[in-house]
Amino acid sequence: MFRNDLVDQEDPVLASHTAVAGGVAVPQYDLELLLADRCAQLGVDVRRGIAVKGVRSTGGDLLADADADADADADVVVETDAGELTAGWVVAADGGRSPIRKQLGIDFIGTDPELVGYQCIADFDDTTGLSHGWNWTPRGVYAYGPIPGRILVARFGPQPEDRDAPVTLEELQEVVRDVIQTKVTLSAIHGRATRWSDNARRVKHYRHGRVLFAGDAAHVHSPFRAQGLNLGFGDAVNLGWKLAATFQGWAPAGLLDTYDTERSPIADWVLDWTRAQVALMRGDERTKQLRRVVGDELFTVPGATNKMLAVSSGIMQHYDVADDATAPVGTTVGDVVLTSGRRLADFAHDGRFVLVDRTHDGRFADAVQHLSERIAYVADSAADMELPSLLVRPDGIIIWAADQDDEPASDDATKRLDAATLRWVGTR
Ligand SMILES: Cc1cc2nc3c(=O)[nH]c(=O)nc-3n(C[C@H](O)[C@H](O)[C@H](O)COP(=O)(O)OP(=O)(O)OC[C@H]3O[C@@H](n4cnc5c(N)ncnc54)[C@H](O)[C@@H]3O)c2cc1C
Incomplete structure (x- = not known):
């Protein structure tokens, strides 16, 4: 487990990124409200409850190469159950099972899953043998709490036949008992239980002509170390201004294509790290010892935990933005307080x-x-x-x-x- 007590808060890189140094966790709900507010301020028209049925081009090839001319004439028609919309550009941010990615037949390249995970808030009749916090067993891993009734359980083994079927109480009960190897009994699930896996894949190119992929539509991986949303945010922040510049007509040549060249290596890196994390969770004796060596010996070396935090938070990310550039050029600016006291x-x-x-x-x-x-x-x-x-x-x-x-x-x-x-x- 990541140990906060091993973080050296004096580290200047961490200290200059106050949100990372302080370890701020933001509830997704708050984040969504914040973004909705910002959209409202900017006059962005968010339409909810409309299903996208497909996309097509008004002219050229929608699947044009990633380096296709950004100024090609064709627009994209988005077919929805509330009619058609025509757009200069479409950003497919439609999640890991992206219907747009599938409709366009774009490969999703990577590694097959080896575990199935579940998360929900449940009522229990019997919690015998259930330990709070994270726990490893020969069959998988589970976390109980800290929210009352919250259980996350992951089992190494085959995938369910129907990945889209809703999670039933019986399915969850069987997995929980198998992983924990006790008679823990669940009586009810609150809301919806989620099922996920360590499927680790990404699109080869983020840009296909006038369709750009972002977030889980562009890459999926296991949720361990909580990087998925951050990775998607990184895509959005990288893409937003470049697309605006292209649309407004002032983008220097090739600007939009740097979205792909800058974000692809970051996705590769997150996929590889999450693969390594899953490998460290396997239930056999050798992996148990590997976990001990990595966690108890290597991470206690001074600086190791800081490096992990800096890397997994994204502040170590570096883009190739100038010839012969050395840091800080290419890195994310910290929380700089100016002489005037303003940020x-x-x-x-x-x-x-x-x-x-x-x-x-x-x-x-x-x-x-x-x-x-x-x-x-x-x-x-x-x-x-x-x-x-x-x-x-x-x-x-x-x-x-x-x-x-x-x-x-x-x-x-x-x-x-x-x-x-x-x-x-x-x-x-
Ligand atoms: C158990 C679990 C825990 C996680 N914990 C964390 C964490 O702590 N921190 C973190 O950073 N990440 C976490 N993640 C990952 C994070 O949830 C995802 O990376 C993130 O939600 C992806 O956002 P997205 O907007 O790209 O896709 P999604 O959140 O999947 O959103 C896609 C949207 O597209 C819509 N959509 C799909 N098809 C259509 C269509 N045809 N028409 C119209 N709309 C459509 C969907 O309804 C959905 O609203 C976790 C994931 C799981 C499974």
Whole structure:
């Protein structure tokens, strides 16, 4: 198990990402309300209760290669049970069983599952032998609590014949008894029990002409270490501004295709980590010992737990955004507090790039003045130069940083800033 007491909170990388350092868990319900609010503010029209039946192109090939010309004329017609809609672009965010992915016949490449998991809130007649927290048994793994009645159970073995059939009390009872190997008795399930697996797959390309895949529609894996929603969020944040730039006509050449090149390796990495986690849960004696070595010996090495936290939270992610770039370029900007006491994030709400100019003479202002519609310029001169001047993309990725010793002037920093704006922000 991940042990919070082994995290070194003094680690500067963790400390600069306050949400990760503090380990903030956000209930999905709250997140959905927050997003719905934001959609309402932006005037996004969310239509609920409408089923998508299929998509087709008004002209060219809907399944065009990922590198197809973004300016091809064809639109996408979305067929729904409430009529047809025509769109320039469609983002298929329709979940792991994505009907759009299936309709288009797009391969979902990866590894078959070896366990079946269940999660629900249940009433129990008999809890004999049920232990709170996470528990390993020769047949699988289960977690009981911390919410009263919550049980998560995963059993290694074959998949159910009908993956879509609702989970019955009998099915759950049988699995719980088999994994825990006691006579634990369930009397009722509250709401709906979910069934899932460690099926680990992804689409080869995130973009197929004017259809883009995001979230579970693009990748699925076991839910251990709780990374699925974060991974989908990463897709959305990466894609949103690029699609807007393409739609608005200012995207530099190839911008939209960087969605695929940047997100594919991240999905591969999450799939591989979750595969490794499942492998560590097998019930045999050797795996039990492997679990002990990894958990009790390797993770107690100083820095190991921090690395795991930084990697699994995503703050270690790195995109190839500039030639010969070294960190922090390519990484996600931390929770930067400016000299004024305001946060860098405060300037990012309107979806523009943010340039934080830390020089005394506002040296970098001229380089971005002509792009003010797309770059928010923030002068933040300070006596200490611990934080260099930065240019941050709308998705929080640093694409340029002045060197610490850029006081006094350095032509090189300005040249690199010009190259970064040309590559990511465009020319007008
Ligand atoms: C047991 C379990 C625990 C998990 N715990 C965590 C966790 O702690 N943290 C975490 O980050 N992730 C967790 N995950 C993963 C997370 O739930 C998923 O990664 C996430 O919900 C995927 O979001 P999504 O929007 O891509 O897809 P979904 O949430 O599947 O949403 C897809 C949407 O598309 C709609 N849809 C599908 N077909 C159609 C159609 N034809 N017409 C119209 N609408 C359609 C569906 O109704 C649905 O609303 C967990 C998953 C499981 C199974």
